[in-house]
Every structure is written in C-alpha cells, then in structure tokens.
Amino acid sequence: xxxxxxxxxxxxxxxxxxxxxxxxxxxxxxxxxxxxxxxxxxxxxxxxxxxxxxxxxxxxxxxxxxxxxxxxxxxxxxxxxxxxxxxxxxxxxxxxxxxxxxxxxxxxxxxxxxxxx
Amino acid sequence: xxxxxxxxxxxxxxxxxxxxxxxxxxxxxxxxxxxxxxxxxxxxxxxxxxxxxxxxxxxxxxxxxxxxxxxxxxxxxxxxxxxxxxxxxxxxxxxxxxxxxxxxxxxxxxxxxxx
Numbered sequence: 001x002x003x004x005x006x007x008x009x010x011x012x013x014x015x016x017x018x019x020x021x022x023x024x025x026x027x028x029x030x031x032x033x034x035x036x037x038x039x040x041x042x043x044x045x046x047x048x049x050x051x052x053x054x055x056x057x058x059x060x061x062x063x064x065x066x067x068x069x070x071x072x073x074x075x076x077x078x079x080x081x082x083x084x085x086x087x088x089x090x091x092x093x094x095x096x097x098x099x100x101x102x103x104x105x106x107x108x109x110x111x112x113x114x115x116x117x
Numbered sequence: 118x119x120x121x122x123x124x125x126x127x128x129x130x131x132x133x134x135x136x137x138x139x140x141x142x143x144x145x146x147x148x149x150x151x152x153x154x155x156x157x158x159x160x161x162x163x164x165x166x167x168x169x170x171x172x173x174x175x176x177x178x179x180x181x182x183x184x185x186x187x188x189x190x191x192x193x194x195x196x197x198x199x200x201x202x203x204x205x206x207x208x209x210x211x212x213x214x215x216x217x218x219x220x221x222x223x224x225x226x227x228x229x230x231x232x
Contacts, residue, residue, distance in 0.1 A: 031217045033217070033219055033220075035219075035220075037160075042208055042222040042223060042224050042225055043162070043208070043220070043222050044222075045219030045220060045221070046219075047219075048217045048218070048219055049217075050217040055217035055218075056217055056218045056219050058219050088160060090162060092162075094217070096217045103150045103212060103214055103218075105152070105164055105167055106220060107164065108154075108161070108162035108163075110161055111160060111161070111162075
C-alpha cells in the first residue's frame with residue numbers, strides 16, 4: 001500500500017538559512033499533520049491542514065510556516081534556522097470525514113532529518 | 118490541555134514473555150481517541166493499535182491488546198509472546214474528537230526484548 005512520502009529525507013543547513021520540507025499524503029487522504037521530534041524526545045505537533053485550510057495549531061515557531069496545496073501535498077517552510085531546529089520532522093496524513101464522529105488514524109511518513117550547523 | 122504520561126522510561130523482557138506498558142492521560146473531553154505507536158531504531162512511526170473512548174471493548178491486534186480503563190484514565194498496552202522485532206520505543210498518544218487535531222504523545226517507553 002502507498003505510504004506518506006517526505007522529501008528530502010536528509011537536509012543539512014547553516015544557521016540563519018531557510019529550509020523547505022515536502023510531504024505527499026497517502027492517496028485519497030485530505031489531511032496532513034506536521035510533527036517535530038528532537039533527539040530523545042517525543043514528537044511535538046506543529047500544525048495540521050484539512051482541505052487546504054489550517055485546521056489545528058500546536059507549538060509551531062513563528063519562523064515556520066506551512067501550507068497545503070490543491071493536490072493535498074504540503075510544505076513546511078522554515079526560516080532563520082537555529083541549532084535547536086535540528087530534529088526529525090514527520091508528516092502524517094489521514095482521511096478526515098467531516099460530519100462524522102469518527103477520527104481517522106494518522107499514518108506517518110519516514111521523516112526528514114534536518115541538521116542545522 | 119491534555120497530558121499523556123508514560124511512567125516507564127525503559128523495560129526489558131525475555132523473548133516470548135508477555136509485557137505490559139503503562140499509559141495514563143488527563144483530559145476533560147468525553148470524546149477522544151487513544152493510540153499506541155511503535156518507533157524502532159529506523160525511527161519510523163508505526164501504528165500499533167487504536168482505541169475509541171466511546172467503545173467499552175478493549176482493542177486487540179494479533180499479539181497486541183490494550184486495557185482501557187476510562188474512569189481511571191488508563192490505557193496500557195499488552196504485548197504477548199514478545200519477539201525480538203518488538204524492540205522499539207513505544208509512544209502512547211491522545212487526540213480529541215476534533216477531526217484534524219494533532220496528537221499529544223507521552224515521553225515513550227523503550228522496550229528491549231532479550232534473546
């Protein structure tokens with residue numbers, strides 16, 4: 001079965017540079033989520049999008065922004081990178097069926113390892 | 118805000134034994150969902166099992182089962198006949214019934230299966 005695709009898988013940047021991470025959800029999934037997992041930490045929710053609209057917001061820094069496009073893929077833009085931004089960034093996708101009581105399971109991509117030097 | 122607590126940072130058992138991982142949570146919501154995710158050394162996040170709060174029956178998936186105690190806000194994971202491939206970090210996660218809400222994770226339990 002098709003899974004969530006993330007690119008790039010690895011990224012090395014210098015401080016104060018910008019980075020763009022991409023996420024391609026599972027086919028027919030309309031919702032994407034972004035998480036940040038620091039070394040030895042649990043994943044922290046950043047932001048989610050449903051049908052190209054921001055749905056929920058977590059601990060996303062103001063230096064970060066994200067959007068979802070008409071083909072449902074999403075991009076996380078990170079500016080003025082700091083050493084502390086070095087982490088594994090996960091994208092997850094689900095099929096959100098508005099109007100129904102059920103919450104669909106989030107399926108995670110393999111992650112993008114970002115290293116800021 | 119919801120919180121998820123995993124009180125066992127690390128556990129180690131012998132292959133073929135049964136092991137139970139603990140998870141408690143705090144919420145004022147009545148409609149919510151609980152999950153266990155596994156993160157092996159590859160760091161891929163893999164769904165193990167999910168439980169809907171409105172269901173009284175405990176979820177099971179092959180060797181994995183949960184003990185969901187809604188009143189006690191407890192959600193433990195039991196792994197039967199443990200295998201070497203079960204070695205991983207296990208995260209308990211919570212989300213409310215908001216459709217596209219993010220997951221709140223516990224700190225994780227590092228499970229080691231010894232041969």
